[in-house]
Amino acid sequence: MKNRLFHILILIIFLQSCKEDQTTKTLYLAHNMPQTHSVHKGILEFQKALRLKSGGKLDVKIFPDGQLGSEREVLELLQIGSVAITKVSAATLSNFVPEYHVFGIPYLFENKQHQFDILEGDVGKSILEKGSQFWLRGLCYYDAGSRNFYTSKKAIRTPEDLKGLKIRVMNNQMAINMINSMGGSATPLAFGELYTAMQQGVVDGAENNSPSFVSSNHYEVSNYYTIDQHSSIPDVLLIGTKFWNTLSDEEKQWIQAAADSSAQAQKKFWNASVEESMAIAKAAGVEVITPEKSLFQERSKSVLEQFQKAHPEMQSLINSIKK
Template sequence: MKKIGFVCMLAFLLLSCKKEGNTKMLYLAHTLPQTHPVHKGILEFQKALDEKSKGKMQVKIFPDGQLGSEREVLELLQIGSVAITKVSAATLSNFVPEYQVLGIPYVFRDKQHQFDVLEGEVGKSILAKGSKLWLRGLVYYDAGSRSFYTANKAIRKPEDLNGLKIRVMNDQMSINMVTAMGGSATPMSYGELYTAIQQGVVDGAENNPPSFVSSNHYEISKYYTIDEHSSVPDVLLIGTKFWDKLSDQEKIWVQEAADKSSKAQKKFWQESVDESMEIAKKAGVEIILPEKSLFENKSKSVLETFIKEHPEMTEIINSIKNQ
């Protein structure tokens, strides 16, 4: 707690002054490494805003978790110490419940459907929901789709998960999903996962291809089943305490730069996926392309449970399904 308080105070002292001469500086913090496709998208935002404003608005980026975890940076955004950040919609759902809908298994039919929803009325409506908590969404970034990978047993159908311990995030929806498919959901720190798979504490896990490779989990996992059960996006956010001080023209510049960066980031992400899959294949990982409908049918109880617990979300879910 002392460390968090120190980081917050230091950030406030260093970043509260955001005007340098005639240039308005936006401080942007995130937790990802500079090689990540999302960081490359953020660089596009930085470049686009500088160009659109003719240098009147610039972005200073603090990557690699320099200013804290996703949750800590969100709190810095709320008090106005940082202007912009990128977080997972899963993290954001702790602040804005509507983001939970985006994590429901197979809520999106495919990648194009996901982009159509996020860039349409439903997606924009969810982005706006955070404004009451000083967290205004600008755009979504592609964070890929999560799939199962295992060390010793191939998963070709949901029944193959029976008896397997699968590491999941400490998130009830993820736990419910693996349980519904027949596996034994095992919440665990991501940093402990490599050793846990290696020692047989868990049989496997689930994540997107770039994470599967960058974590080196492909070294100890022989099978990767591309069932793509969930596609939780990242979100580029601006604090309303900063946003509300911008002129109408400055707001247009920021939004247009964010939109441009989102399009570029999707290409960076796909390039990263293609590269990661090639690395995994060359390392001897068997890439399995299962019948996804089998996994979707097994996970339907997750959606049913969610609607029972959150009936107020039914309209949003129906809008997504009907788009």
């Protein structure tokens, strides 16, 4: 039934497109974020820039809030050409393009400047293009900040404070290894179950960026937020190659230029959302802690070593990033 309704929705979209001005080509863009999120605001900038750069020949119809399905479902729509563009986490894309796994390595980037020098340089662009063999071409990276610890009963000031604590993580081996290497007990759990799990003491804490910490209301069941910045996994704006290959060279240039412009705008929106979310958390009584990051970095070195042994083919990529 779900698939049937899904295909009916796509048919409705197609019929709507038949009624549009034939001088304008419309790109359908779907994502899972709420309209208050920096990603949606960045996508609105993409829409505005594309209209301007194409002189109205290209337009974007946006479907936010998961209207067209989950991240995985929308990726499948891109692959068959029913939807043109979406935004997903680089962690999700690692299931298709192994190189995206690298972004999950703890403390891979020295700071945000280093991160975006890499992402917007030759290394980052080459990874974006690798998805084309899976019909998923990357256009640009969006800022998704850094992941930090938050806990309910005990402040995390050093890695030793994690000992004995059950920390919720994504169901991702590198994330599990990272928490365990620092002395915590990694506990994979669905994000939607986390609020209740913290409330009932099933887990002692979790890790995520500050806008997610606040938008999920997890600050209501947490007393401490520790900005250790252990990983910085970006989001990726993608276009399906089925659609991309129907475009002229000029149209491709307009889309890429609009995407690049939106990426710069989204970073500013993201920084504003971080400031806003931290202000909300502090006002609610959450203690915000800035620890000595080098202590956490030292304890998590084994995660990189394990990854290098399991994926020796990634060594040159890691070297390119670290140098």
